[in-house]
Amino acid sequence: MTKRLYDLDSHQTETQSTVLSCTAVEDKFDVVLDQTVFFPEGGGQPSDTGTLGEANVLHVREENGEIYHRIDRALAVGASVTGAIDWMRRFDLMQQHTGEHLLSFSFYDLFQASNVGFHLALDYATIDFAKPVSREEIKEAELLANRFVWKNLPVQATFYESEEEVAALPLRKHAEGLQPPIRIVHVEGADMCTCCAPHCYTTGEIGSIFVADASSYKGGTRITFFCGERALKLHRAQHDDLDAIARRFSCQREAVPGAVKKLSDDFGALKKSERELAKSLNVYMSAEFLQAAAQAGKYRVVAQLVSGVDAGRLKDLAQSSSAEKTLALLLSETDGRLFYVLSSGAGFPIDVSELMPAVNAALGGKGGGRGSLAQGTAPSAVGAKEALAQVRSYFVKRLGDTK
Ligand SMILES: [Zn+2]
Numbered sequence: 001m002t003k004r005l006y007d008l009d010s011h012q013t014e015t016q017s018t019v020l021s022c023t024a025v026e027d028k029f030d031v032v033l034d035q036t037v038f039f040p041e042g043g044g045q046p047s048d049t050g051t052l053g054e055a056n057v058l059h060v061r062e063e064n065g066e067i068y069h070r071i072d073r074a075l076a077v078g079a080s081v082t083g084a085i086d087w088m089r090r091f092d093l094m095q096q097h098t099g100e101h102l103l104s105f106s107f108y109d110l111f112q113a114s115n116v117g118f119h120l121a122l123d124y125a126t127i128d129f130a131k132p133v134s135r136e137e138i139k140e141a142e143l144l145a146n147r148f149v150w151k152n153l154p155v156q157a158t159f160y161e162s163e164e165e166v167a168a169l170p171l172r173k174h175a176e177g178l179q180p181p182i183r184i185v186h187v188e189g190a191d192m193c194t195c196c197a198p199h200c201y202t203t204g205e206i207g208s209i210f211v212a213d214a215s216s217y218k219g220g221t222r223i224t225f226f227c228g229e230r231a232l233k234l235h236r237a238q239h240d241d242l243d244a245i246a247r248r249f250s251c252q253r254e255a256v257p258g259a260v261k262k263l264s265d266d267f268g269a270l271k272k273s274e275r276e277l278a279k280s281l282n283v284y285m286s287a288e289f290l291q292a293a294a295q296a297g298k299y300r301v302v303a304q305l306v307s308g309v310d311a312g313r314l315k316d317l318a319q320s321s322s323a324e325k326t327l328a329l330l331l332s333e334t335d336g337r338l339f340y341v342l343s344s345g346a347g348f349p350i351d352v353s354e355l356m357p358a359v360n361a362a363l364g365g366k367g368g369g370r371g372s373l374a375q376g377t378a379p380s381a382v383g384a385k386e387a388l389a390q391v392r393s394y395f396v397k398r399l400g401d402t403k
Pocket residue numbers: 043097101194195196197
């Protein structure tokens with residue numbers, strides 16, 4: 001059985017090991033060593049990576065009590081090799097994991113919210129709590145967890161030889177079905193729980209803990225948090241974004257929320273006045289359209305191509321252009337796409353759903369509707385003018401034959 005050096009010292013980055021076996025797995029190899037500093041994936045923590053002699057260690061796993069190092073080139077059995085972990089990666093993962101213990105303890109201690117799920121990824125980490133926690137509670141637990149960081153408390157891992165000994169401990173969380181020896185990770189004066197992963201020496205190594213997001217999850221709350229360098233990087237990126245926004249508004253960072261609110265209010269007022277202006281403009285435009293309408297027996301056909309009118313306004317325009325016994329087909333080209341509306345006025349004898357297939361086919365678009373209104377879009381406005389003329393002739397012919 002491989003000697004697990006990471007259990008004895010979480011900060012040992014290198015060791016000399018003897019290769020006990022090397023098995024080919026497709027184009028990679030699984031190596032077992034007499035001793036290792038590589039932590040195999042477990043307890044929610046990703047595995048270490050690094051190098052073994054000339055080989056790269058891609059992943060490490062534990063299977064039936066044995067530790068397998070997946071490497072990219074073969075090593076000779078019996079060879080002595082230097083194993084070195086990617087320390088930046090390991091230390092980052094330990095910062096997140098020890099931070100997770102402190103957060104879980106704080107939520108449990110303050111609000112009896114127990115951790116029922118932990119996910120540690122290479123760029124974020126989440127904890128799922130069994131019950132909902134509020135924004136205020138999150139801030140309170142985050143502060144308590146950081147206070148444990150600032151106390152720089154020792155983090156100890158101890159092995160217990162029996163279930164009975166473990167049962168007597170004041171554990172926050174006890175993973176079921178563990179075979180002795182059972183490993184307990186204890187932050188002095190704070191958390192104590194079963195855990196197999198390497199941790200920081202002291203809580204000060206975590207640096208800081210920041211809860212960035214919270215959302216409802218399976219009747220409880222899922223939080224996303226960042227510790228150490230991850231927390232710094234997040235704050236740096238968000239601070240720089242805020243600076244860029246402040247420069248855009250020519251204001252201090254503190255004034256950004258007010259400036260954004262003012263911009264949003266001003267924009268809302270402008271949109272409202274634009275809608276009102278568009279409404280009055282529509283009256284003039286539809287009068288013009290009706291004047292240019294083609295006569296088809298007892299009915300009239302309005303067919304116009306406009307540009308830069310959005311789908312909502314196009315609908316209003318088509319409806320105001322479809323006077324009594326009139327059919328209006330309006331097209332608008334916006335950002336290279338084509339929007340179209342088919343609308344009929346009072347006393348018009350045909351349901352627009354009967355006419356829409358011919359419109360869709362001519363414009364190469366998709367759309368539908370029934371009664372007196374149908375709408376559609378086409379991915380391109382190329383050839384729209386010719387297609388419109390074609391549909392107009394078809395309508396005129398069809399309506400000319402209609403009693
Ligand atoms: Zn743990």
